[in-house]
Amino acid sequence: MKKLFPFLLLSLTWTAIAKPPVTSVRAVMNGFVADNVIAGSVTAVATKSKILSLETTGFANLKTKTTMPADAMFWIASMTKPMAAVCVLQLQESGKLSIDDPVQKHLPEFAGQWMVESRAKGKLILKKPARAITIRDLLTHTSGLPNTNSPRPESTLAELVMSYSKTPLQFEPGSRWSYSNAGINVLGRIVEVASGTPFAEFLQARVLDPCGMKDTTFWPTPAQARRIATSYRPDKTGKLQPTEVFFLKGGISNRKRTPYPAG
Incomplete structure (x- = not known):
């Protein structure tokens, strides 16, 4: 993590x-x-x-x-995650998104994502998932995205999330829980796209400043x-x-x- x-x-x-x-x-x-x-x-x-x-x-x-x-x-550290969730819910309140939206509605690169069906003898067998992942799946760590972050500290959030869209899901969306850094990073990118504001700026204006969190x-x-x-x-x-x-x-x-x- x-x-x-x-x-x-x-x-x-x-x-x-x-x-x-x-x-x-x-x-x-x-x-x-x-x-x-x-x-x-x-x-x-x-x-x-x-x-x-x-x-x-x-x-x-x-x-x-x-x-x-x-x-x-x-x-x-990961206490940033609930703050990201607050940003998403604020955008739902303002009508910019619904947590039941497919992720691909806001991030088209996730359309057609694959899922791992099986691993055997060094071979990875892929298939299409039964449904697309939703924002709710990301919030609840049930998307199937792996628990990964970034290979490079200089990667932009958009670059990072693009790499996730090309990564096969580990299980059917909504079928089970698995802690996922990737899922929360995708939420942050959705905040950027839905609001038109960089994630850090949105968080500052909508959460940190109103709460007086100067440090x-x-x-x-x-x-x-x-x-x-x-x-x-x-x-x-x-x-x-x-x-x-x-x-x-x-x-x-x-x-x-x-x-x-x-x-």
């Missing part, structure tokens, strides 16, 4: 609940750090009207032992970049290791890098 960088960054996660257990937040997060589940965190507990608690724990960088600052920014961006400024906490994932032994972010190769603020909706 390719992550987003051009990526979205969030400085805080807000949780609004009626009677938040403020005193337990730090203990819980410290437990995660102690158990080597995470390197560190920034947590906020808030009601609709005020922030009840803002806590930091652990480290922004384990190697340098940099403690986690309250204004740290994080790579949110959520595909291209962090140098000042923002200095606030980014290192991302980690456990290795086979359970030890946290820095996560390589494929799309950082070329500069953290490189605007030639395509913002992929899948994260």
Whole structure:
């Protein structure tokens, strides 16, 4: 699963609940750090009207032992996906599309797509699927598109999605669930075609700006970049290791890098 960088960054996660257990937040997060589940965190507990608690724990960088600052920014990876879905649903509300539209209605290159029937002795047998994939299939990870992203960080979204249209489906659309980065990237391209606006600009204008998400961006400024906490994932032994972010190769603020909706 390719992550987003051009990526979205969030400085805080807000949780609004009626009677938040403020005193337990730090203990819980410290437990995660102690158990080597995470390197560190920034947590906020808030009601609709005020922030009840803002806590930091652990480290922004384990190697340098940099403690986690309250204004740290994080790579949110596939949490970009629900934001892409919001963009699609906004376009449905405005009458620009229906989630039950065939994808080929908006992206003609998907007309006539093939599907894998069988694999045997190094041979791939193809057939036509019973029906075309729909936007709903993309939203629900039931399209049959593979879980792939891009072979090149400089690929445009249009180029990337064109390559998907030439890739055989893995199963009949709607017949089963299979996590797919490709499907979400196709959604982003549909947003571009239906709105006439690049995906990143549409997301900025319709989601990020209205929500006041000033520190959520595909291209962090140098000042923002200095606030980014290192991302980690456990290795086979359970030890946290820095996560390589494929799309950082070329500069953290490189605007030639395509913002992929899948994260």
